[in-house]
Amino acid sequence: MPDPQRLVAPSDTDAAGRFTVEAERQRNDSLDELAGMLQSLIGDNETNISRLAERTGFKRQQVSRAVNGREVPSPDLSDALDVVLPCGGAIRRLRDAADREKRARRLGVVPPMRRPSDEFVPAPEGMLITHGARTIDHEVISTNRREFAALPALPALSAIAASTRARIETGSASDRTLDELESDVDEIAQVYGSAPHLALLGEVAERWKQIESILDGRMSAGTRARVTQLGGQLTYFLGRLAFNTNDFRSARRFAGLAGTYADEIGEPVLIMSVAALQSSIAYHTQRYRQAIAALNLVQQVRHPYMDGRMAAYEARAYAKMGDQESARDALNRMEAASCTMAPMPGETPVGPAAVAMFRSGVAINMGDVDMAQEWAPIAIAGYQRKGGDYTVEESQHAYMSYASKFLIGREPEPEEAARIAMDVIRTAPDELTHTVKARLRQCASSFSPAHHRIPAVSSFLEACRTLPAGGTG
Incomplete structure (x- = not known):
């Protein structure tokens, strides 16, 4: 690679600093x-x-x-x-x-820049320039x-x-090649939420570069639609990988290119997945109004696979903005639209476990003790069954909501909260994603100074301090 x-x-340069011919x-x-x-x-x-x-x-x-x-x-x-x-x-x-x-x-990994549309194109032989006009x-x-x-x-x-x-x-690729690439993308969608990111990056990047090379060739309209959709899906996955490793600059670039492809072919799952990624970038950089705006831009697009996810992302942003009524309304729409469809290239669907995970997470942000107490255990039980909406990342979010619920209310249990959060760090099969690190830091900030003297809390806080860099969303 x-x-x-x-x-x-x-390149070698001469004494004057000019590039040599070679x-x-x-x-x-x-x-x-x-x-x-x-x-x-x-x-x-x-x-x-x-x-x-x-x-x-x-x-x-x-x-x-x-x-x-x-x-x-x-x-x-x-x-x-x-x-x-x-x-x-x-x-x-x-x-x-x-x-x-x-x-x-x-x-x-970063494609070469295309020629700007306003680049000067000299007049061909047989053309004269007279007073700025070509004759x-x-x-x-x-x-x-x-x-x-x-x-x-x-x-x-x-x-x-x-x-x-x-x-x-x-076309620039045979039907057999495109069939294989489509199968590859489907398999990436199946494992994306739980596969090690460094291992997955190479798999996605190689196929993405192959697709970009194919797109530079001439092909029929039908073939171009297939290749463009593959390009958008693979670019989206690269954007998610960049986002999960806290490289937001790259995530924005990939999301922008994936959005261009999505708009060209009008594929709803891809359009909504790109909007969800852009909303997540805004949310985890504390731009909550922008997070809502990114979702509103595609509100006319509907697909049962993505409708629940879009509502869930609305709910978490409204909760951070302090608009609890809108947050609760979005959570209800999320639950009504939840589904258990098999993973498709794009975001993962919101099934029963994810419904409980989002409800408990939003409850933590709103300080709603009763709601957190009700939904956090349901989320844990749902992800333990490893159903169709299971991913390692979101099951870790469920455990973090479960830990945080012990820190809100009149009788906090800091030792239990620290124990559960520490287990998330200790039992993680691979590198933690940016969003999980953010939840761990959010939990760490919730302990009072008096709690810091508790051995379990002290150990957890030290583990958080040694985590690689990440955000605090």
Whole structure:
């Protein structure tokens, strides 16, 4: 897997600090092999670069750069060369290999920036700039027309048309490849809530880069819809992984790209999952109004898999804002919309255990002792059954609500609260997520100074102090 810190190979510089010519081009073995083949074919066919330019209809400079290995030729130029230098499609195959190698050397976790839409595009040959307006140089066009009429380029151009149509119809990936990627995404959705994040990151990132490479190619509308949905789902998972490891800058970037894909295809689970992620980022950075606003932006979108989750996220934000009436209304809508559907690519559904977990967590934030006492044990029992809505992360949230309930009310039990919270740290199968660390710190801040002298509380507070950095949401 490429190292994100080495997306561009280091370059030597001269005394003036300028890049050397060699540093401007990353090593590309396939491109070198293609250049060698083209030079050999030119010799075998007793032709030259100028004649190739005439026969293919491409500019001499383009052909020269391909023959001398200075750049990866375009698919159209490669197809034309395959026609005039018959070699059974070997030129196109090497060209595609060189293009993949170029991407592999440059592509890391963060995709390369696309060209800005306002980048200056120079006028093509045959255009004049007069008072800021582009006009046709008829003398150049007339010369070009005479030259074109004398060139045997139409067979090569028609071959390009045929190959272009084939690429559009078959797409940049076969149905089998897309079937496999869709199966991979479904499996990621099944294990996401409980798999170790570092192990999962590599699996998701490799498939995401593959999809991004496919999206750069030409394909039919139906294929593009499939690939775009896969791209959005994998980008969303990367955003969740970044969020859970407290990298909110990356989480925002991935969420923005996933939202672009979601809007393009209009897939409701993806649209709502992205909004939920953006709401979570705002919530855990104490921007509670923004957390509500992110959900309201997609309030017209509905899907039974996500409706309960969206209401739950409303409830927790309203509770932090002190709007208990809205929080309770959202909790009721959450419970009414809860479901036990199998995991889909996106957020996890809100089932019976999650209903109790959210109710008890919101109760803790509102200081509602009776509500916390009622729902926290139900959440623990629900997650112990490991039903369809089970994830390690949210079961840990349930235990933290259960611990915190011993610190509210008239007769707190700090030793029991510390014991339960300490078990969450001690029994965690893998690295704790950012949100669980936040709940642990929230619990730690709830102990009074008098409680700090209790050995169990003191041990728990020390364990919290040694946790890796994370938020306090």
